Each structure stands twice: as structure tokens, then as C-alpha cells.
Amino acid sequence: MKTGFARREFLMAIGAAGAAVSLKGCARAAKPRVVVVGGGFGGASCAKYINRIDPGIDVVVVERNREYVTCPFSNNVIGGLRTLGSLTHGYEGLGARDGITVVIDTATAVDAQARTVSLAGGNRLAYDRLVLSPGIAIRWGALDGYDEAAAEAMPHAWKAGPQTLLLKRQLAAMEDGGTVVIAAPEYPYRCPPAPYERASMVAHYLKTNGKARSKIVILDAKDTIPKQALFEQGWGRFYEGMIEWVPRGQGGTATRVDPATKTVYAEAGEFKADVACIVPPQSAGGIAISAGAADEDGWCPIDPWTLESTLRPGVHVLGDSCIAGAMPKSGFSANSQAKVCAAAIVALLNDSQPPEPVFMNTCYSTIAPDYGISIYGAYRATEHAIVAVLGSVSLSPLDAPDEVRKAEFEYAQGWLASMTGEMFG
Ligand code: FAD
Numbered sequence: 400m401k402t403g404f405a406r407r408e409f410l411m412a413i414g415a416a417g418a419a420v421s422l423k424g425c426a427r428a429a430k431p432r433v434v435v436v437g438g439g440f441g442g443a444s445c446a447k448y449i450n451r452i453d454p455g456i457d458v459v460v461v462e463r464n465r466e467y468v469t470c471p472f473s474n475n476v477i478g479g480l481r482t483l484g485s486l487t488h489g490y491e492g493l494g495a496r497d498g499i500t501v502v503i504d505t506a507t508a509v510d511a512q513a514r515t516v517s518l519a520g521g522n523r524l525a526y527d528r529l530v531l532s533p534g535i536a537i538r539w540g541a542l543d544g545y546d547e548a549a550a551e552a553m554p555h556a557w558k559a560g561p562q563t564l565l566l567k568r569q570l571a572a573m574e575d576g577g578t579v580v581i582a583a584p585e586y587p588y589r590c591p592p593a594p595y596e597r598a599s600m601v602a603h604y605l606k607t608n609g610k611a612r613s614k615i616v617i618l619d620a621k622d623t624i625p626k627q628a629l630f631e632q633g634w635g636r637f638y639e640g641m642i643e644w645v646p647r648g649q650g651g652t653a654t655r656v657d658p659a660t661k662t663v664y665a666e667a668g669e670f671k672a673d674v675a676c677i678v679p680p681q682s683a684g685g686i687a688i689s690a691g692a693a694d695e696d697g698w699c700p701i702d703p704w705t706l707e708s709t710l711r712p713g714v715h716v717l718g719d720s721c722i723a724g725a726m727p728k729s730g731f732s733a734n735s736q737a738k739v740c741a742a743a744i745v746a747l748l749n750d751s752q753p754p755e756p757v758f759m760n761t762c763y764s765t766i767a768p769d770y771g772i773s774i775y776g777a778y779r780a781t782e783h784a785i786v787a788v789l790g791s792v793s794l795s796p797l798d799a800p801d802e803v804r805k806a807e808f809e810y811a812q813g814w815l816a817s818m819t820g821e822m823f824g
Contacts, residue, residue: 430457431748434516434526436506436686438462440469441532441718441733443493443822448741450498456748458498459524461516462490463505467823471730471815473559474593475765477567478600479607486559488823506533509690511711528744531692531699532717532733533684534558535589538697541680542582543655552658553675556597557589569674570601575610577673580663582653585620587698588681589719589728592625592774596764597676599630602638603767616672617644618665619651625727626764626772628797633766653677683720690714698722703780705743705753706736715740723758724785726778732760734818735778756780763811769801771808 433449435442438460446458467488475481494501505519509529516524537555539546545553554569556562570579579601583594598615605613615638624630624644634642645651650667657664661672682688682697692699692708699716700709706721708714717740718733726732735758743753758778763771777791795807 430455431527432457432459432525433528433530433744433748434524435460435530435532436516437532437534437684437718438464438467438490438493438501439532439534439718439733440730440818440822441737442530443467443490444734444737445530445532445717445741445744446493446499447496447821448738449744450496452741453745453749454498456498456745457500459500459502459526460490460493461502461504461506461518461524463503465489465503468559468563469730469815469819470557470559470590470593471818473556473563474596474600476559476563477556477570477597478603478765480600480603480765480768483559483563488819490823492823506686507689509686509711509714511690511714514713527713527748529714530717530740530744531684531687531690531714531720532737533686533720535681535719535728536683536685536688536697538680538682542584542653542677544658545656545677545679549656549658550677553656553661553663553672553677555677555679557678557681566674566676567604570604571608573605573610573613573673575605576612577610577614578671579605579613579615579674579676580670580672581615581617581676581678582656582663582665583617583619583621583624583678584680585647585652587728588678590762591727592630592762592764594619594678595624595626595630596766598642598644599633599638599764599766601676602634602641606638606641611641613641615642616670617642617651618653618663618667618670619644619646620653622646622648625762626774626794629772629795630764630766632797633770633772637767637770681719683716687716687720692716693720694722703783703785704756705747706740707743715744724778725776725787726758726760726785727762729760729762730818731762731814732758734821735759758785761814763807763814765808765811766804769808770804771795771806771811772804773807773811 508517655664739756777788
């Protein structure tokens with residue numbers, strides 16, 4: 400049903416600051432409306448591109464936080480190479496675009512039948528298409544003993560912000576000669592190389608702050624790690640003797656934690672930490688699960704051509720929450736999926752055929768200042784999955800000269816600047 404509820408009135412009803420005003424019962428806008436839940440890598444990028452491709456579509460972004468802190472480069476904050484402020488962005492730029500409205504509120508429920516999203520503030524938004532890009536939820540308790548209270552003693556820092564600063568404070572308080580334990584989970588989880596970049600940045604911080612006798616033990620539920628030879632080469636060069644990696648085959652899988660004693664129990668035995676950083680098991684963001692878009696494993700199956708949920712028609716799921724086949728869960732992947740999704744939604748709302756998608760991802764990791772490495776991949780859609788384009792996946796060369804590592808370190812900074820410029824500028 401379409402009524403004359405004009406975009407200008409809708410903007411006024413929402414209010415510049417997203418003040419809570421009732422939209423209950425508000426009928427579908429005259430223009431088609433896309434509601435996007437989540438203003439992170441997937442959501443903000445998708446909103447921007449729908450607006451760019453077809454300014455005639457009303458786009459409403461619902462985001463629970465007034466500011467977004469990027470996880471990319473949050474390990475650099477731990478290493479002392481950046482401030483958290485340099486990773487923090489407001490939504491003024493996104494909301495100032497004609498055709499995009501940003502509502503600061505939490506989406507609490509989706510009615511896929513009625514095509515509405517309910518917000519914690521009491522409003523309900525009608526949509527023609529819904530995009531969910533809510534990132535990850537932590538599966539509290541999936542690792543025995545690791546609940547929200549335990550995360551205050553043993554931070555995950557897997558959502559950048561206060562947790563990042565907590566981990567940094569704990570490292571600052573640790574004596575030289577202390578032990579840092581990092582527990583890394585089995586796939587799938589947000590940003591596969593990030594636990595190893597984190598170990599590098601923790602080692603850099605300790606080494607450059609008079610704590611070079613300290614040790615970092617990575618307890619891993621996997622037997623191989625992304626960019627393994629490159630990480631090992633970098634660790635050998637910069638952090639000789641500081642980082643010990645315990646793979647699954649050597650009992651590295653963490654089975655329980657005790658926050659009171661900062662002990663991580665693994666198949667290989669007990670690891671008493673001075674600082675423990677636990678990367679816990681994860682799932683799709685809560686709203687994607689409550690919307691009925693997730694499978695029994697907690698992730699969201701999608702049509703690889705349109706990112707539309709195979710469980711909830713009219714709902715598209717992007718980024719970490721979706722099952723994206725060969726693509727890793729990364730900000731770059733989420734951005735790439737957002738562009739494909741935006742083109743598909745515009746086509747579907749204009750009764751035309753979504754274009755054939757192409758996806759891309761590059762994951763940069765910092766091992767030391769001026770020393771970056773990366774992995775690149777291009778991806779395409781088959782009927783059922785997103786697969787890597789044959790021969791496209793490539794790594795930084797091993798044994799590369801310092802100029803190459805320095806250039807990659809700089810490309811990474813450029814990548815973040817252009818990505819966040821695109822999302823929030
Ligand atoms: P997010 O970017 O997390 O956005 C989700 C948004 O949804 C959030 O703003 C959240 O507040 C909001 N939200 C959730 N639920 C609701 C709700 N119910 N209502 C309203 N709003 C809601 N990726 C890279 O590409 N490069 C890197 O170098 C990199 N480094 C990383 C380092 C670390 C330490 C970590 C942990 C991750 C890193 N990543 C990196 C991964 C990257 O952060 C994620 O893959 C990316 O953020 C996923 O985008 P998303 O849109 O799915 O989720």
C-alpha cells in the first residue's frame with residue numbers, strides 16, 4: 400500500500416538527531432524504501448551505493464551507536480601505532496546525503512511478512528527491501544567460563560572500543576617477563592588473520608616498552624593460519640623468542656577459562672596468563688538471528704547473486720553475518736558485498752535483472768611499523784555459492800625487500816582512509 404507520506408515529512412518525523420517520534424502505523428513511503436540495519440562496513444557502504452545508483456530510493460539506516468569505531472587497525476592501537484580516536488567516525492556525512500536518513504536506535508524485531516522493522520525507541524519502519532549488516536554476536540558461554548563478566552577480566556577486543564582500551568591498559572600494567580595468552584577459535588569468525596596481527600602488535604608494544612622478556616602464547620583451535628609463512632617470517636625477524644604458536648594438533652584448542660585466576664585450559668594443559676585475550680566463538684548479529692535469517696549454526700545463508708536471504712525473502716544479509724562461501728569475514732568483503740547487494744536491490748526495485756556480481760577482498764596485516772603483508776582474492780557467484788576466481792588468490796611475496804613491506808604498510812593506511820571516506824564522507 401502506498402500513501403502520500405512524503406520523504407520530507409518522513410525526515411521531519413525522524414528528526415535530525417533521530418529523536419524518538421512515533422512512526423507506528425506509518426504506511427509505506429511514496430518512493431520505494433530500503434531499511435538498512437547496521438551502519439558498519441556492510442550497511443554504510445550499501446546505503447551509500449543504493450543512493451548513488453538510484454537517488455529515487457529512500458534509504459533509512461538504523462544504527463545503535465552514534466559513532467562507529469573500525470576494528471581494522473584496532474590492533475595498531477594496541478601496538479601504540481594509532482589512537483582509537485583516529486578510527487572513530489560519526490554519521491553526519493552519511494546522514495547529510497539527500498536520500499539517506501540515519502536513525503540512531505536499535506532494531507529489535509523484523510516482521511518479514513508485514514515488511515516492518517521495530518526499533519527499541521518504539522518506532523516501526525516499513526520497508527520494501529531490508530538489508531541486515533549487524534556484524535557478529537559473541538556466543539557467550541560457548542567457550543566454557545567465557546561470559547560477559549569474564550570479558551572484563553579477559554578481554555576479547557573483537558568489537559573495537561572500550562574492550563580495545565581495556566586490553567591496552569592490561570598490557571601497560573603487566574610486568575616485564577609476564578605471559579600474554581591469546582586464544583583463537585575455529586572458523587568461521589570475524590577477520591581470520593586478526594589474532595596473529597594482534598600477537599604481532601602486542602609483541603611490538605611489549606618490545607618497545609621495556610617488556611621484551613615477556614612471552615605471547617597463541618592457543619589455536621586450528622592447524623594452519625592465514626598468511627602463515629609471512630607471519631612466521633616477520634615474527635622471526637622482529638620478535639624472536641617472544642611468540643609461541645600452539646596449533647590444534649599440539650593441544651592448542653582452548654576448552655575452558657577461569658577469569659578469577661586468568662587461566663586458559665587447553666588440551667595441552669593449563670596456561671596461566673598475566674594478560675589473557677580470548678577471541679570467542681561467534682555468530683551472526685542478534686537481529687539477523689531473531690529475524691529468522693540464520694541457520695542452525697548461527698550464520699545466514701544467502702543467494703550469492705543478490706545477497707538475499709534464502710530463509711527470509713525481501714531481507715538481504717551482508718558482511719560478517721552472511722555465509723559468503725570462499726570470502727573471509729572482513730570489512731573489505733562486507734564493502735564488496737554491499738556494492739553487489741546495492742546494485743541487485745536497485746534492479747529488483749526497478750523490475751529488472753540484477754547484474755552478474757564480482758567480489759573482491761584484500762586483508763592487510765601489520766607485523767611491525769613499516770612492515771605490512773596482505774592476501775588478495777577475487778570472487779564470483781555460482782548458482783549456490785560465492786567462490787574464488789581460479790588463480791586470483793595471491794599473497795605478499797616471501798623474502799620481499801623492506802621497500803615492499805613498507806609499501807604494503809602504506810597501502811593499508813590508504814585502504815582504510817578510502818574505505819571510511821566512502822562510508823562516512
Ligand atoms: P560491522 O562493521 O561490525 O557493523 C555492524 C554494525 O551494526 C555496528 O555498527 C553495530 O552497532 C550495528 N548493529 C548491530 N546490531 C544492530 C541492531 N540490532 N540495531 C542497530 N544497529 C545494530 N577487516 C578488514 O577488511 N581489514 C582489516 O584490516 C580488518 N582488521 C580487523 C581487526 C580486528 C581486530 C577485527 C576484530 C576485525 C577486523 N576486520 C578487518 C574485520 C571487520 O571489522 C569486519 O569484518 C567488518 O566490520 C564487518 O562488517 P559488518 O558490516 O558485517 O559489521
